[in-house]
Amino acid sequence: xxxxxxxxxxxxxxxxxxxxxxxxxxxxxxxxxxxxxxxxxxxxxxxxxxxxxxxxxxxxxxxxxxxxxxxxxxx
Amino acid sequence: xxxxxxxxxxxxxxxxxxxxxxxxxxxxxxxxxxxxxxxxxxxxxxxxxxxxxxxxxxxxxxxxxxxxxxxxxxxxxxxxxxxxxxxxxxxxxxxxxxxxxxxxxxxxxxxxxxxxxxxxxxxxxxxxxxxxxxxxxx
Numbered sequence: 001x002x003x004x005x006x007x008x009x010x011x012x013x014x015x016x017x018x019x020x021x022x023x024x025x026x027x028x029x030x031x032x033x034x035x036x037x038x039x040x041x042x043x044x045x046x047x048x049x050x051x052x053x054x055x056x057x058x059x060x061x062x063x064x065x066x067x068x069x070x071x072x073x074x075x
Numbered sequence: 076x077x078x079x080x081x082x083x084x085x086x087x088x089x090x091x092x093x094x095x096x097x098x099x100x101x102x103x104x105x106x107x108x109x110x111x112x113x114x115x116x117x118x119x120x121x122x123x124x125x126x127x128x129x130x131x132x133x134x135x136x137x138x139x140x141x142x143x144x145x146x147x148x149x150x151x152x153x154x155x156x157x158x159x160x161x162x163x164x165x166x167x168x169x170x171x172x173x174x175x176x177x178x179x180x181x182x183x184x185x186x187x188x189x190x191x192x193x194x195x196x197x198x199x200x201x202x203x204x205x206x207x208x209x210x211x212x213x
Contacts, residue, residue, distance in 0.1 A: 034158050034159075037158065037184075037187040037188075037189055037211065038158065038159060038187075038189070038209060040184065040186060040187050041182065041184040041187050041189040041191070041209070044182070044184050044186070045182045045184075045191070050184075050185060050186065051184075051186040052186055053185075053186050055186065056186045056187060
């Protein structure tokens with residue numbers, strides 16, 4: 001998931017070495033509502049997938065988002 | 076001036092909009108008053124003529140303001156909220172230039188209600204400014 005980590009870095013300005021599945025909005029200073037929307041939109045664009053509004057609202061950690069993404073890529 | 080009122084469902088990747096705008100000397104004066112940017116490169120012809128540009132050039136963010144017009148009035152129009160914008164000023168715009176400001180939707184996200192619009196500002200088919208803008212539909 002190098003591409004995933006690159007998008008985390010680009011949007012949230014989090015060094016790749018510090019990226020962990022357990023991280024939530026409370027752990028990442030740049031994870032605000034605007035950047036979260038930009039992050040989801042960028043994932044959709046780069047991985048050519050679409051999320052539902054419910055999925056976006058319920059994902060609360062990087063791991064949860066990654067799991068949601070992997071489920072769509074593996075379909 | 077007519078304002079478009081597109082909903083997210085109305086917009087699809089590949090949609091585009093544009094308008095043209097002649098730059099006048101008064102635009103530079105009015106933008107300086109509005110922004111407080113009185114840098115002589117935009118207002119003092121004697122100073123500007125001695126720089127590498129050889130004359131007055133338009134404030135970069137005057138061009139950004141034209142992008143604001145494109146998004147806020149046309150694509151998508153009334154329901155737009157600009158979240159992020161990235162512009163590269165490749166060539167200067169000058170007084171007397173007839174600018175063509177164009178935007179094209181390159182991505183749409185239903186879940187986040189965001190669209191990404193690719194921006195080009197050109198003059199006589201030469202690209203002066205390009206970039207991307209991320210807009211949320213209210």
